[in-house]
Amino acid sequence: MRITVTVDGAQYTDEVEPRTLLVHYLRETLGKVGTVVGCDTSNCGACTVHLDGHSVKSCSVLAVQADGCEVTTIEGLAREGELHPVQKAFHDNHALQCGYCTPGMIMQSIDLLADNPDPDEKTVREGLEGNLCRCTGYQNIVRAVQDAAKHMSPGAGPEAERMSDTEVRRAPSAVAGGGE
Amino acid sequence: MTATEEHVSPMGYGRMHRKEDARFVRGHGNYVDDITLPGMLHGAVLRSPFAHARILSIDTSAAEAHPKVRAVITGQTLESLDLAWMPTLSHDVQAVLATDKVRFQGQEVAFVVAEDRYSARDALELIDVDYEALPPVVDARRALDEDAPVIRDDVEGRTDNHIFDWEAGDRARTDEVFARAEVVVEQDMLYPRVHPAPMETCGAIADMDAITGKLTVYTTTQAPHAHRTIYALVAGLPEHKIRVVSPDIGGGFGNKVGIYPGYVCAVVGSIVTGKPVKWMEDRSENLMSTSFARDYHMHGEIASTKDGRILGVRVNVLADHGAFNGTAQPTKFPAGFFSVFTGSYDIEAAHCAVTGVYTNKAPGGVAYACSFRITEAVYLIERLVDLLALDLGLDPAELRMRNLLRPEQFPYVSKTGWEYDSGDYPRALSKALELAGYDELRAEQARRREAGDPTSMGIGVSFFTEAVGAGPRKHMDILGLGMADGAELRVHPTGKAVLRLSCQSQGQGHETTFAQIVAEELGISPDDIDVVHGDTDQTPFGLGTYGSRSTPVSGAATAVVARRVRERARLVASAMLEVSPDDLEWEKGRWFVKGDREAGKSIQDIAMAAHSSLELPEGVEGHLDASCVYNPPNLTYPFGAYICVVDVDPGTGQVKVRDFVAVDDCGVRINPMIVEGQVHGGLADGIGMALMQVMAFDPDGNHLGGSFMDYLVPTSMECPSWRLGETVTPSPHHPIGAKGVGESATVGSPAAVVNAVLDALKPFGVRHADMPLTPAAVWRAIQGNPLRPDLAVT
Numbered sequence A: 001m002r003i004t005v006t007v008d009g010a011q012y013t014d015e016v017e018p019r020t021l022l023v024h025y026l027r028e029t030l031g032k033v034g035t036v037v038g039c040d041t042s043n044c045g046a047c048t049v050h051l052d053g054h055s056v057k058s059c060s061v062l063a064v065q066a067d068g069c070e071v072t073t074i075e076g077l078a079r080e081g082e083l084h085p086v087q088k089a090f091h092d093n094h095a096l097q098c099g100y101c102t103p104g105m106i107m108q109s110i111d112l113l114a115d116n117p118d119p120d121e122k123t124v125r126e127g128l129e130g131n132l133c134r135c136t137g138y139q140n141i142v143r144a145v146q147d148a149a150k151h152m153s154p155g156a157g158p159e160a161e162r163m164s165d166t167e168v169r170r171a172p173s174a175v176a177g178g179g180e
Numbered sequence B: 001m002t003a004t005e006e007h008v009s010p011m012g013y014g015r016m017h018r019k020e021d022a023r024f025v026r027g028h029g030n031y032v033d034d035i036t037l038p039g040m041l042h043g044a045v046l047r048s049p050f051a052h053a054r055i056l057s058i059d060t061s062a063a064e065a066h067p068k069v070r071a072v073i074t075g076q077t078l079e080s081l082d083l084a085w086m087p088t089l090s091h092d093v094q095a096v097l098a099t100d101k102v103r104f105q106g107q108e109v110a111f112v113v114a115e116d117r118y119s120a121r122d123a124l125e126l127i128d129v130d131y132e133a134l135p136p137v138v139d140a141r142r143a144l145d146e147d148a149p150v151i152r153d154d155v156e157g158r159t160d161n162h163i164f165d166w167e168a169g170d171r172a173r174t175d176e177v178f179a180r181a182e183v184v185v186e187q188d189m190l191y192p193r194v195h196p197a198p199m200e201t202c203g204a205i206a207d208m209d210a211i212t213g214k215l216t217v218y219t220t221t222q223a224p225h226a227h228r229t230i231y232a233l234v235a236g237l238p239e240h241k242i243r244v245v246s247p248d249i250g251g252g253f254g255n256k257v258g259i260y261p262g263y264v265c266a267v268v269g270s271i272v273t274g275k276p277v278k279w280m281e282d283r284s285e286n287l288m289s290t291s292f293a294r295d296y297h298m299h300g301e302i303a304s305t306k307d308g309r310i311l312g313v314r315v316n317v318l319a320d321h322g323a324f325n326g327t328a329q330p331t332k333f334p335a336g337f338f339s340v341f342t343g344s345y346d347i348e349a350a351h352c353a354v355t356g357v358y359t360n361k362a363p364g365g366v367a368y369a370c371s372f373r374i375t376e377a378v379y380l381i382e383r384l385v386d387l388l389a390l391d392l393g394l395d396p397a398e399l400r401m402r403n404l405l406r407p408e409q410f411p412y413v414s415k416t417g418w419e420y421d422s423g424d425y426p427r428a429l430s431k432a433l434e435l436a437g438y439d440e441l442r443a444e445q446a447r448r449r450e451a452g453d454p455t456s457m458g459i460g461v462s463f464f465t466e467a468v469g470a471g472p473r474k475h476m477d478i479l480g481l482g483m484a485d486g487a488e489l490r491v492h493p494t495g496k497a498v499l500r501l502s503c504q505s506q507g508q509g510h511e512t513t514f515a516q517i518v519a520e521e522l523g524i525s526p527d528d529i530d531v532v533h534g535d536t537d538q539t540p541f542g543l544g545t546y547g548s549r550s551t552p553v554s555g556a557a558t559a560v561v562a563r564r565v566r567e568r569a570r571l572v573a574s575a576m577l578e579v580s581p582d583d584l585e586w587e588k589g590r591w592f593v594k595g596d597r598e599a600g601k602s603i604q605d606i607a608m609a610a611h612s613s614l615e616l617p618e619g620v621e622g623h624l625d626a627s628c629v630y631n632p633p634n635l636t637y638p639f640g641a642y643i644c645v646v647d648v649d650p651g652t653g654q655v656k657v658r659d660f661v662a663v664d665d666c667g668v669r670i671n672p673m674i675v676e677g678q679v680h681g682g683l684a685d686g687i688g689m690a691l692m693q694v695m696a697f698d699p700d701g702n703h704l705g706g707s708f709m710d711y712l713v714p715t716s717m718e719c720p721s722w723r724l725g726e727t728v729t730p731s732p733h734h735p736i737g738a739k740g741v742g743e744s745a746t747v748g749s750p751a752a753v754v755n756a757v758l759d760a761l762k763p764f765g766v767r768h769a770d771m772p773l774t775p776a777a778v779w780r781a782i783q784g785n786p787l788r789p790d791l792a793v794t
Helices: A022-029 A085-092 A102-115 A121-127 A139-151 A159-169 B061-065 B075-080 B117-124 B171-180 B224-235 B261-273 B283-289 B374-392 B396-403 B425-436 B438-450 B510-522 B550-577 B603-610 B672-691 B744-760 B775-782
Strands: A002-007 A010-015 A048-051 A054-057 A070-072 B041-047 B053-059 B069-074 B085-087 B093-095 B108-114 B128-133 B162-169 B183-191 B203-209 B214-219 B242-245 B277-280 B296-304 B310-320 B349-357 B456-465 B485-491 B497-501 B529-532 B584-587 B590-593 B596-602 B624-630 B639-649 B654-665 B722-726
Touching (some): A010 A022, A022 A048, A022 B117, A102 A121, A121 A139, A139 B672, B053 B075, B069 B075, B069 B261, B085 B224, B108 B117, B108 B261, B171 B296, B214 B224, B261 B277, B310 B374, B396 B456, B425 B456, B438 B456, B456 B744, B497 B510, B497 B550, B510 B529, B510 B550, B550 B590, B550 B596, B550 B603, B550 B624, B654 B744, B672 B722
Parallel strands (some): B041 B277, B214 B242, B310 B349
Antiparallel strands (some): A048 A070, B053 B128, B203 B214, B456 B639, B485 B497, B639 B654
């Protein structure tokens, strides 16, 4: 099947098998290997990306379901070399070690901050429940998300693009594997 | 040797943020599955549905006819290459692809190489294997029964499932101590089979270049040099024609030490097809077939006086090793370092006996931050001490405090022969008790029990001594390779440096911390020091990263090599300044003339001069580099005091960890931020093992827990906010006084959590229940009907 997908701001048109998972399309067809695979039962969230502004586990979405959609991966966050505030906060708070869960964790964190720009610790932990990490024990990730929240204000920096858009875009996710 | 925190500052640049993060937060890491080579093919493994079955035939014709399949490899193919079996790290052999029969569910039976990932898996379904089911050995306690099926009939004349007997300590003296003891407490306990489950599974890309005869293997290995040597020995390839590259690794936790059949199949696939072959396992394959951890059935006894002076410890262990003995540990230690089970206590005698058996399960045993079985050792002693406290009616913290080794006893030779390097145990325990507010917690617990609070509060204490940094070559080798590690440091003409190491980070931050060690020694900014590891063509030989050995061994090598460069720099500086080397004094980053601070040369000036036409003294070759092989004189013995507080709902069995205090002492902290991150991660492991994780088997040997649907790892919701403390008792034999720490929290925390839950269950008359203390397990224990967590039948 022919699909047209906008990924990290660039438009791609490709022939894909209907069974191709979005994560494999991103990694193997587009070479966007920043998004990784950690399980085969949609538990770990390492493959989390944004599909039309919502976080989804891209191992649980078919590439054909993304036809006509906009996908943002970890590789599309930094603008002109400047890190997204969540990326920066992960670095500042030592919220990563092996780095394998980090792309999905950051994408999910941005999604939860879009829902709640000033979450308390419990809200952050609940928001990240679908993302497993084996290295950090989560505490520094929770800190990073709360730290990022402080540095994200609508209208300032690259995060504004997402924060302002979400009001319009956020509707119930249309595809399976929604990041809730 | 004891120092206080006030006297010891972290190594150069302290809580420096990590250099690795820049690529990882952008999705620019380079993990094995991210690598694509021209013409690369994809491999997939067909696995056994049976735990134990004879293979009558394998029909691969339909798979071979698949238009995208390039090769189908079976055990028969490998037999013709003499590769059907491979040596393990325990001097046993393991089937690469099964030839005669399968011995565990998930075992490798055939390997398909196809043009893409999806087609390779399609083709697996086209392979027809005819099995004849055999009765499996599932319960390790039945493995040595007369009528137990013999699993390893590949070995001529083998008539049972016995692997080894091993003992340590003084049996006669221990028996004598027990005979005269006023109090003896004993307990059976199981440390159930769990799995390290790194977020990234295992995988490899093998690239055999037929023209040059060079094999390159990009792979998830914690020990790239050891892998290279083993490939050379197994495949008969010359070692200089093998290059193993361990790129970024998405967590290891001991899972990625050994060589798995999938790696060997990828190599054979590349040889057969003449193309690079990638094999990347799924999560379920990772859980079912790669190295498990633990599975120790322990019978522990502790002897004491009536007033709580511990006299001796006696242990019998039945170790379930699965179908092949693939346990990773130094050759002379078939039960790893389990014999440090006397822990942190001053006792008179101790003895342990360990028997290893085969069962129809995947191989492994040593993994998951166990420091070679110290997880098991610490869990055993810390449960026994708690049971003793229960029987004596003593507070468990008080009982520990009375029996801890005193600072003046170090270096201390334990009753099983370990020489603990340094420790100030009472100080660490006091600090933890204070940080937790222990007395108030006990008061709250008494108050709530008095008031009939339906939620039962529990407080658990664990005090552990680790033994990490394997190890001295005279005792410790893996497959004959002594456990010394190399380091090479080269300072470029402009004063920037590259450090090459044999250890292999899997997230522990080596690229940052090892640069910090050099920075401390030479005064070069860590940002100006690149740390290279993982490529056997580029780095010195060594045994890799596991057993928290990087800081003890490679960290020492790094300090030594930096000091050698500093000495070379002194000779160059003396030529530059036209003074005797003896007249020079070092301050960080600079040699200067004694008594004249202005007359000096920075390490950067010296580096340029060392590469210039400057005339150097006789015998000084110029340039600024050095190498070193560090053979550690002893292990390092970090320690810690952990306190866990839980609330248990006896109606549902739900356990809520409400507080966790961890005081760790790993000597000098190179980077406290990274140490804390290591501890956080290990504490989460402890929650996982104590409350959630188990790989159980049904009577047919079916693996239950073979995916993340039922093998549960902690999420952000199960983990509390950790509260950490530290003391600093440097290792006297280590060049920078640092001890390993990576595994301490995984080793020390499960006992704290279990002790806390059982403290909460004390009013219900529960003495012991085995991990994981799931709601079902807790509820059943309260009903007086505990679960056998390792078996689906109870």
